[in-house]
Amino acid sequence: MSDWKPICSVTDIPVLGARRVERAKGIAVAVFRNSEDKVFALLDRCPHKGGPLSQGIVFGESVACPLHNWSIGLADGCAKSPDEGCTIPFAVKVEAGRVHLDGIELATLALDLVAPKCGPGASTGALGDASFDIQAPHTA
Numbered sequence: 117m118s119d120w121k122p123i124c125s126v127t128d129i130p131v132l133g134a135r136r137v138e139r140a141k142g143i144a145v146a147v148f149r150n151s152e153d154k155v156f157a158l159l160d161r162c163p164h165k166g167g168p169l170s171q172g173i174v175f176g177e178s179v180a181c182p183l184h185n186w187s188i189g190l191a192d193g194c195a196k197s198p199d200e201g202c203t204i205p206f207a208v209k210v211e212a213g214r215v216h217l218d219g220i221e222l223a224t225l226a227l228d229l230v231a232p233k234c235g236p237g238a239s240t241g242a243l244g245d246a247s248f249d250i251q252a253p254h255t256a
């Protein structure tokens with residue numbers, strides 16, 4: 117069962133870039149747009165050392181982590197070989213140009229993971245850029 121929440125328009129996400137969706141608890145979710153306007157969502161935490169994937173460069177259906185350039189698959193959140201490890205993928209629905217995330221996943225997935233205390237992957241709010249961050253709709 118899903119509880120789809122409207123997040124933004126596809127065009128609000130830069131092509132080959134991402135926006136961050138802040139959550140009431142847990143690390144933000146990065147919502148990516150590739151060159152074909154396909155949209156993906158991953159926990160904004162690289163499986164290597166917690167880099168902010170939302171600040172990486174999208175290519176094809178992968179994102180290059182801005183810290184050490186690992187390639188992370190946007191569909192499954194997994195590092196490309198020879199690197200190993202996965203971040204958490206979130207379900208995405210695009211309808212009439214609007215991006216939706218599952219409110220149940222936003223409220224429940226990966227709440228036990230913590231963001232790095234400092235550096236570019238530091239927790240939400242540290243970036244403080246309102247034009248970059250989106251607040252997730254509150255879930256009941």
Ligand code: FES
Binds near residue numbers: 162163166167182
């Ligand atoms: S933290 Fe992402 S490649 Fe190292």
